[in-house]
Amino acid sequence: MVKITPFEVEQWMDRYEVTPGVLNIAETCCSSISIDDLVKLCEDPNIPPPLSTSTKLTYGAIQGSQALRERLSSLYSARVSSPLPTENILITPGAIAANFLVLYTLIGPEDHVICVHPTYQQLYDVPKSLGAEVSLWKLRKEKKYIPDIEDLKDLVKDNTKMIIINNPNNPTGATIPKSVLQSLVDFAKERDIIVLSDEVYRPLFHGISPIDSDFPPSIVSMGYAKTITTGSMSKAYSLAGIRLGWIASRDPSIIEAIATARDYTTISVSQLDDQVATYALSASVIHALLSRNIQLAKTNVALLERFVDRWSDVCSWIKPTGGTTVLVKFENEGKPVDDVQFCVDVIEKTKVMFLPASKCFGEEWKGYVRIGFVCETEVLKEALKQLSLYVRKNLI
Incomplete structure (x- = not known):
């Protein structure tokens, strides 16, 4: 029997996001849009909308439609000398299924896995459930949550099979710079270690410019075949409801192995989901679509920055540069708050919902909460207004 550890983030969300009148600033997706909203964003009026009613609803293309995989291939082929073949992309029901399939296929009891931490719990607890030994590559506030390659050298073992990163990072909002990614790729290539990069928040970069020399490319664009990326339409593309993700790798044998394992989990992704994703991309x-979401992120992170600056006596952060989430530390009389009780008290008294970091990412994050700030701007404004009233009354 596989031992499954409770998925704390998902259980917290399930418990509290149904609270009547909730001001949800725990959500990790960019503010969701409808099909009508998506069509309004289209710059070519001659392109027909998605969801053709004449399409027969068979299983469709098993590995994903050719059109969808071509559009994803173009994203990973920009600024590289060798385009990513469409057959090196596998479509899945969301990134959570993509990550699971990669780990289920490639990791076993004799393996050692290194995973950045904090990050999405699935990335380190699924390898554990498969019998692998897992070492956590700790992110530190003093390093602006950028992983340190020197720390990685102390973690690697003879049986290290995979290194897992998340870029941009959930929950910190940190972006791993190109120079650090290159050092990681060189390190892994020298030791023949697979690198899995969960890039579900890519390309939502709002604190670093594409013209910056350290702007991070996708891991599969860095010249090492044994790299894998996972992504989805949920976070940066505002379409969580279509449940569509993908796996891409330069190594065709990796994709072939995962496709074989995938036969035991799902036959294909819904044709309807595939059509919407193809249209959006x-x-x-x-x-x-991306311009809308990046501007939303920039607007909202500025609001959150004003809140943190205003209440700097009781809260602090490292300003995020990518993604939709950030860790904020709250203190009371110079000591970290009990973040679990703090989150419960805040939602009960103000309807403002965010996540306790110590429960969802480990006890070393006591006093921190994770905020998802790329919601509708008016929701964030009202949440921060209510949170300010709470801070004035309870922490000052």
Whole structure:
């Protein structure tokens, strides 16, 4: 029997996001959009909307439609000399299924896995459930939550099979710079270690510019075949409801192995989901969609920054540069708050919902909460207004 550890983030969300009148600033997706919203973003009026009613609802293309995989291939082929073949991309029901399939296929009891921490619990607890030994590559506030390659050298073992990163990072909002990624790739290549990069928040970069020399490319664009990326339409593309993700790798044998394992979990992704994703990633839609979400992130992170600055006596952070989440530390009389009780008290008294970091990411994060700030701006404004009233009354 596989031992499953409770998925604390998901259980907390399930418990509290149904609270009547909740001001949800725990959500990790960019503010969700409808099909109508998506069509309005299209810059070419001649392109038909998604969801053709004449399509017969068979299983469809087992590994994902050719059109969808071509559009994803173009994203991973930009600024590289060798395009990523479409057959090196596998479509899955969300990134959570993509990550699970990668780990289920490639990791076993004799393996050692290194995973950045804090991050999405699935990335380190699924390898544990499969019998692997897992070492946590700790992110530190004094390093702005950027992983340190020197720390990695102390963790690697003879049986290290995989190194797992999350870029941009959930929950810190930190971005791993290109120079650090290159050092990681060189390190892994020298030892023949697979690198899995959960890039579900890519390309939502709001604190670093594409013209910056350290702007991070995807891990599969860095010249090492044994790299894998996972992504989805949920976070940066505001379409969590279509449940569509993917796996990409330069190594065809990795994709073939995962595709074989995938036969035991799902036959194909819904044709309807595939159609919507293909439309969203078209040249006529993707730029407007990402522009909308990056601007939303910039607007909202500025609001959150003003809140942190205003209440700097009781809260602190490292300003995020990518993704949708950030850790904020709250203190009371110079000591970290009990973040679990703090989160419960805040939602009961103000309807503002966020996550306790010590429960969801480990006891070393006592006093921290994770905030998802790329919600609708008006929701964030009202949440921060209510949170300010709470802080004035209870922490000052």
